[in-house]
Amino acid sequence: DARVTQTPRDKVTEMGQEVTMRCQPILGHNTVFWYRQTMMQGLELLAYFRNRAPLDDSGMPKDRFSAEMPDATLATLKIQPSEPRDSAVYFCASGLVFRGGGDEQFFGPGTRLTVL
């Protein structure tokens, strides 16, 4: 049963610390997405990759967030330094997207980040 996995599931850290979230997409999917969900803003797209290449990270605060995909089985989202306003649930999703449009996205269980 293929699924997207994310680690850690929960992370509590102090302001100023570095946070790294990891995602293993479903094998064979060509696109990986990072989302952030908060009560106030809802579900926001932070960045996404196609065939491991970054396509759009316009939703991400550039000064402190970075997203990478070092290989086809791993995507990372890093926050350095973290701030209390970064507290949210971060979701990774993967799917198949072609020139004519995309298909369904498969979401991981999320990482609940709390920055004190």
Place this chain on the structure above:
Amino acid sequence: SQQGEEDPQALSIQEGENATMNCSYKTSINNLQWYRQNSGRGLVHLILIRSNEREKHSGRLRVTLDTSKKSSSLLITASRAADTASYFCATEFQGAQKLVFGQGTRLTINP
């Protein structure tokens, strides 16, 4: 904003009744998708409808799409307590190849 708007924000009905949620958007789309999220969990894909389709069914779910009105609706028939969740519409705008999610409808099914 390109974000879809969902209506209502919250809906509470009795088990066995039908639930209808609506989604409106602003620009032309490739497809529109509906997702469900149980509290504290990831989103689960329910149904995808493409811009050249008007209606799709999946089990107790029926989705309609009216591109002239830029709106979609999700109907859940014969609701069950297990249908209690938040439901999101997500639109893939033409040329974007990414999804923009609405704020969601919180559905509560009372036994």
